[in-house]
Amino acid sequence: MNERTPEQEPAPRESGRLDPSAPVSSGAGGAFDAFHPPQRELIDDCVHCGFCLPACPTYELWGEEMDSPRGRIHLMETGLDGEPLSESMVEHFDNCLGCMACVTACPSGVRYGPLINRTRAQVERNHRRELGQRLLRRLIFGLFPHPRRLRALRGPLALYQRSGLSELLRRTGLTDGLPASLRTMEELVPPVRSAPRIPERVPARGERRAVVGMLTGCVQHAFFPEVNTATARVLASEGCEVLVPRGQGCCGALSEHTGREREAVAFAKRVVDTFTTAGVDYVVVNSAGCGSTLKEYARLLADEGEYATAAASLAERVRDVAELVAELGPVAERHRLELTVAYHDACHLSHGQGIRSQPRELLRSVPGLEVREIERGEICCGSAGVYNLLRPEPAAELGELKAGNVRATGAELLVTANPGCAMQIGAALRRRGERMPVAHTVQVLDAAVRGLPAETLLGRRAPAES
């Protein structure tokens, strides 16, 4: 404990804010150091009523108080009161998916998000994990927040998949020998498709109603490039001039949700710079996890001098793509799509950003399209950023539960607004020996606007890119 590990010295560092030479244990006492311990006043908001219990995915799995939001807040409190940051305490914090379903369920308005983020940062600083976990984290964070490295993987991956080697290895059970996390990573990767690079500026169709900057994301950019092109097309059809600044990098969501605060801050600064320079009315995000982090930039960069103001100003202009289209009011004509879809709420869209009705209404506005609700829809699918790589077993169990409930809808297509969920549920369905096409909300809108047949979304025919 209280040792710093080299891989926690991440990417670029600018300010001296998180000074590694700062005293580690101090007045905060117990489990946490003095720098940003979980806030006592937020903990005090919890009245211990337990309304969060049934909303929590890990409580659903294990039925244990210490793996419920109420229990974790209790652990934070005892940590502030002097209990050390023990293996067991860390385990329960690590078990949290960060899905924020508890925030939706809480009648007392407890802000669990900042509490768990601060706690995770404390864990990363003050707890030394076992070697395997450290290596795994180094691998993940050396790869995922770097769109170029992820993209570079696409070629070999596509070859691996197309050669049949992937299927062969799975069938022969050779991949079973891999550590669970690596096997999960292998399973998750969707079939690699190619999509043309989006130009830096896409003009609005018809009257220009807004100038929007688009975040292309890391996983979205590497594995779902067609979602980005669909986003740009839909926005343009709805009268937005779309700017896609180059070199925007990672937004820092994965890092922040895993307690790698300094890394997250550095990434966030680059995004703030990029979009502030671009001079846009809105920043549009099509990945729920990224969107919720961008909206929290004011808090993330609060201590970062001149960045604080810029971050706050940017955060106010961040919109999820469905949120923005609903806010502007759709104008582009929707063609008929004979299709039943199951809409899956990505946690960081529904619980994180409170966006539930907009995507449903946009989908329902497509003639011929029927939206079906997924039973126990508020429970996380287990993706949760890189949770399914760090904690593959519970993630897989949650994936099974979700896949079952998705299947029970009898819908033809699964629609969701987060690349992580798409991969996680897709993989869980494949493990059940089932295939169900998955699309982003914006891809459905794109098809409706362009008058493409439903088969395009169902994968029966390769989508024709325009």
Added chain:
Amino acid sequence: MESGALTPPARQEPRGDLDGCTARLRELLGRESVITDRQRVRTYECDGLASHRTVPAVVVLPENAEQVRAVVATCSAHGVPFVARGSGTGLSAGALPRSDGVLVVTSRMRRILELDVANERAVVEPGVVNLDVTRAAQPYGYYFAPDPSSQQVCSVGGNVAENSGGAHCLKHGFTVNHVLAVSVVTPDGQEVELGGHAREAPGYDLLGAFVGSEGTLGVVTSITVRLLRVPESVRTLLAGFPTTDDAGAAVSAIIAAGITPAAVEMMDALSISAAEQAVRCDYPEGAGAVLIVELDGPHAEVEHTFTEVSEHCVAHGAFEIRTAADERERALIWKGRKSAFAAVGRISRDYIVQDGVIPRTALPEVLRRIAELSASSGVRVANVFHAGDGNLHPLVLFDGSDPGETERAEEVSGAILDLCVEHGGSITGEHGVGADKVRYMGRMFTPEDLDTMQSLRCAFDPEGLCNPGKVFPTPRLCGETPGRRRGVHPLTEAGLAEQF
């Protein structure tokens, strides 16, 4: 989290052979289900009433009835006290653990074992969440009637222990009216069945005695509940009144007219403002009180009485009446009421949820006296109540970090209970006595009353191992088995207990 221990964490003198008991529990249930790690067991140190805290020595998470039986038998054999806990939402510290004992948590026992729609019943494990019974029965047109505000979280086992009510117990009764049978592990580790599938059984009503016994007579392992048919029609009305007196008069008029609504709930201005902040329930602006009246039954009857209820409300000063047009609007009306307790956390750092009963007709008088108490002590009191049956839930607000405030709040809270008793009511309507109201039992019952009740308890739990320290102010020991102990019992000697 409610801070400031109102009572110092009790550190009990260890009873029995805890180490031997723990070792045996590990053998029986496996290491995974027997928790002793200090930080982990600490998360169980309190239930929904966080002002009472005691860290349990051991927490066990049994997965089926057989494991519960084994746990209880092991505790009994080693003389170790045990406490059962469901979802931990109780508001009287009824599931407050023992530092020298085992906490038996039923949260992994959440299977619905049988859904017998034709006979209008379901058999569930104790950890099943109240609302999940209704969710399972709803596709067949049935539901489980007891609906405590915490119904989305609280367990049916906990409902049985507390004889939970809820907004709709005015018409449909408490949990005791909806339980047909329970399987129970008695404190000596035997599994027995109380009640039966028949609606009426000869002999003593042991089921009736068990429901509401607050975990002092045994641990329930399965519950046969009654299912009710979903009423043909439900109408929900929200009325805004200038004052609680006006709303109270409207309630009296409704009942006097021979109407039995499914529910009549009242909230005062302070609790309305808390609920508004928490869930934006959009109650009538400027209301000094709101009434929620719900009617259920055959369509024609409901429509007829609904008009009557509206007229009574208007006649007693309601300035705005809204009716729920659909299920969504109904849910929104109820959301404000059902989240009121927790919502008060938004307007006050700490608070006590009080639970008392008065005759409905005493409502205006008691509310006035509560207002006077509040004014003279400077302690704010928000009021939420099941107005139909006179069950008050005053919420006493305070800031535990302010010296003396906790004590003042405690005083006001206790004085409210005195008011209830003075007016012929009760110190608890549905939250139970638990550890919290032990000190008030003497205000309502004579020592002889309490002795009589303890005789019943002793019949089930002669060794005093099953949730000891709850309900009764002075633990009594039941006639001891000859030869097992010699001389004066140490508890008697210490002046902590008397012997029958």
